Amino acid sequence: MEEISELAALAERQLHIVSRADLAACGVTDQMTLHRVRAGYWQRVHPGVVAMFPGELSREQREWAAVLYVKPQLREGEWALIGGAAAARHHGLVREDPTVIDVLVPHRVKLVAPAGVRVRRTRRRYSKVGSPGWTEIEETVLDMVEAATSDKAVVDLLIAAIQQRVTPAALLGRADRRKRFRNRRLFLECVAWTPDGVESHLELRYHRDVERAHGLPVSSRQEWQRIRRHWIRSDCRYARYGLRVELDGELAHPGRATHADVLRDNDAVLISREMTLRFRWSHVVEDPCLTAAQAAFGLRLGGWAGMPSPCSDGCLVLDHMRELENSRRVASADV
Numbered sequence: 001m002e003e004i005s006e007l008a009a010l011a012e013r014q015l016h017i018v019s020r021a022d023l024a025a026c027g028v029t030d031q032m033t034l035h036r037v038r039a040g041y042w043q044r045v046h047p048g049v050v051a052m053f054p055g056e057l058s059r060e061q062r063e064w065a066a067v068l069y070v071k072p073q074l075r076e077g078e079w080a081l082i083g084g085a086a087a088a089r090h091h092g093l094v095r096e097d098p099t100v101i102d103v104l105v106p107h108r109v110k111l112v113a114p115a116g117v118r119v120r121r122t123r124r125r126y127s128k129v130g131s132p133g134w135t136e137i138e139e140t141v142l143d144m145v146e147a148a149t150s151d152k153a154v155v156d157l158l159i160a161a162i163q164q165r166v167t168p169a170a171l172l173g174r175a176d177r178r179k180r181f182r183n184r185r186l187f188l189e190c191v192a193w194t195p196d197g198v199e200s201h202l203e204l205r206y207h208r209d210v211e212r213a214h215g216l217p218v219s220s221r222q223e224w225q226r227i228r229r230h231w232i233r234s235d236c237r238y239a240r241y242g243l244r245v246e247l248d249g250e251l252a253h254p255g256r257a258t259h260a261d262v263l264r265d266n267d268a269v270l271i272s273r274e275m276t277l278r279f280r281w282s283h284v285v286e287d288p289c290l291t292a293a294q295a296a297f298g299l300r301l302g303g304w305a306g307m308p309s310p311c312s313d314g315c316l317v318l319d320h321m322r323e324l325e326n327s328r329r330v331a332s333a334d335v
Contacts, residue, residue, distance in 0.1 A: 014132070016052040017045065017064040019071060046114040048072065059089065059097045066101040066117045067132040073109045079133055080105050081126055084118075087134040088144050093160045104135065124178075137166055138174045146181040152286040154183050158190050159282065190281060202247045203235060205284050206291075211236075214292035214317050215309035217299060219245065237274075241302030244276045245295060247284070275301070293320030 007026035011018060023033055033050060036042040043051045046069040051057060057065065063082050070080045081087075084102030088094045102118050104126060113119040126135050135143065141161045148154045161171070168191040175187065189201035203221060211219065219236035236245035277298055283291045289311065296308040296317070308317045 011052055014064050014068070015058070015061045017057075017061050017068060018050060018052060019068040020048040020050075021072065022068075023050075045069075046117070059086070062101050062116065064132050066103045069114060069117065070103055070105055070109065070111065070119060073105070073111055075106075078106055079128060081128055081133045081135050083120065083126075083135045083140065083143055084147065085144070087140040088157075090130070090134050091137040091140055092164050093137070093140065093144065093157060137161070137164065138170050141166065141171060142174055142178065142181065142187075145183050145187050148183055151186055152282075154186050155190060155281050155285050158187070186285075202281060202284060205288075206236065206245070206247055206279065209288040209311075210279075210284060210292045210295065213288065213311040214296070214315075215306070216292060216296055217241070217304060217306070238299060238302065238304075239274075241299045241304050242274045243295070243298045243302050244274050246276055246278045248278065248280045289315050289317045290320050293317045293324060296321060297324045 007018075007023070007028065010022055010026065014022075020030070020033070023029075033042065037044055037050065040054055041052075043054055045051050045057065045062075045065040049065050049068045051061065051065070063086060067080045067082065074080060081104045082090070082101065083104040085094060085098035086101045089097060100116060100118050102120055103113075104120050104122050107121045107123045109119075109121060111119060126139055128134075129136050134140070141157060144157050145154055148157065158171075162168070171187075171191055175181075175184070189205075207219075207221075210216070217238060217240075219238050221236060235247045238244070275298055277294060279291055292308050292311075293316075296304075296306075299306075308321065310317055
């Protein structure tokens with residue numbers, strides 16, 4: 001009776017995913033396990049791991065199964081950790097459940113991963129959080145940044161991390177422990193403060209990937225102007241065409257202008273008759289062609305006679321311009 005109670009308590013803690021060793025410790029023999037599996041009461045998940053129920057496993061149950069699969073290979077004091085996209089899902093960094101569960105194990109461990117599991121051998125030291133154990137959110141962010149295959153993925157991930165209250169300082173502290181990793185340069189551009197502020201990196205990207213790459217007029221940078229009783233600064237100003245571009249390098253509140261920002265924009269329109277466009281990391285990095293089209297359209301409204309030029313064979317800047325022109329024509333007709 002005591003062994004049955006122990007098994008019930010263990011199954012509850014592990015979401016009803018148990019290993020062969022767990023069952024043996026609770027007096028369940030291999031023959032008894034095989035009988036339950038054949039009868040359809042239980043199911044075999046991985047070699048040496050069973051689910052004490054039929055049917056589909058949840059993401060959390062798949063994580064338990066993956067950890068229990070590698071557990072026999074671990075020495076005392078070692079543990080396997082859920083990492084990668086599965087850890088990112090747990091921490092709220094991504095929304096979709098991963099198709100493959102990443103399990104981090106000591107580098108000396110060598111084993112063949114079963115279906116749906118990817119075993120990653122590592123020499124890095126990770127701290128364990130939660131149960132069965134995930135990489136900490138800061139380390140998870142850095143692992144995902146390193147695995148990202150596009151600038152968009154890096155920026156989206158960092159925005160998600162800041163929204164989960166991860167501070168840039170915490171990320172930089174963990175990054176300092178890694179000698180090098182993929183996408184490090186973009187990572188630092190997004191979160192590292194320089195003497196000019198993090199916005200300086202975004203301004204460089206705007207001038208390179210939006211303005212220069214698409215043949216737009218060159219704006220003046222960091223221009224100060226006195227309006228009413230205050231001095232206001234424009235990140236990029238096209239004074240001849242009555243257009244300002246404000247670049248917000250802050251990841252914590254993407255898409256949100258401050259109280260002072262709104263009043264400054266209003267002053268620019270009312271006093272200088274200048275329109276303000278606002279762009280953030282996601283706009284400049286993920287879709288510089290659309291950003292260029294919006295800036296070009298604003299310039300043309302101010303009297304610029306030119307047209308943006310495609311930055312590459314697949315550039316859609318002219319398509320975006322046509323869409324804006326057509327939308328403005330329809331809006332004008334409705335009026």
